[in-house]
Amino acid sequence: MKKIKAIIFDMDGVLIDTERISFQSFKEAFKDYKYEMNEEFYLKLIGRNSKSIKEIMLEQYGIDFPFDEIYKKKVELAISTIDRDGVIIKSGVHELIDYLKDANYKIAVATSTRQERAHKLLEEIKIKDKVDYIICGDQVENSKPDPEIFLKAAKGLNMNPENCMVIEDSTAGIRAAKAAGMISINVPDMKLPDDEIRELAFEICNDLFEVKEYLETI
Secondary structure, three states, X not given: OOOOOEEEEOOEOOOEOOHHHHHHHHHHHHHHOOOOOOHHXXXXXXXXXXXXXXXXXXXXXXXXXXXXXXXXHHHHHHHHHHHHHOOOEOOOHHHHHHHHHHOOOEEEEEOOOOHHHHHHHHHHOOOHHHOOEEEOHHHOOOOOOOOHHHHHHHHHHXXXXXXXXXXXXXXXXXHHHHHOOOEEEEOOOOOOOOHHHHHHOOEEOOOHHHHHHHHHHO
16 A cells, blocks of 8 residues: 555545435425435435436436426525534544644545535534645536546645545445545445445445544554
């Protein structure tokens, strides 16, 4: 393993607990249009940007599926829930980020969420100023599992891909890290590790405290 000098975080499901909110918001929006979504299908969407989600949904529900209307409604519901209840930060975020800063790692966030919302959420959990580079879903052409977002994150940090480690909860993100030539740590959220994740991920940790402990050993 090359020397790791930079850590690239996914945001949703890794830094903040938003995937369950997103799933519930999708289900509510679907009901208004007489469609249904189950958790198995939702797990296929995790880690992807809206363009990629649209492609998957049109394939699943047909070309007449009113994606733009439903997606807009879903976003409104999710924002309303977070604004009402607050952002739920994942366990160990500040402890890991502070450790990385003290140990002179470079830090990036590479999220499929759009810029405006991502920056607001990172500000709310008080880590935006600790991150060296942020790249979002509307700043890339291709969604995870394409490696574009991670390669651009590495470039933004002025790092070679082989010196970057990715922290991800989704299969799409783990695939993207592998395609980018980076090692990854899977921190499961809604999606539990399957055979593919176990094969592709360098390590699997239960939470970010375990990630910190692991990095301290290397």
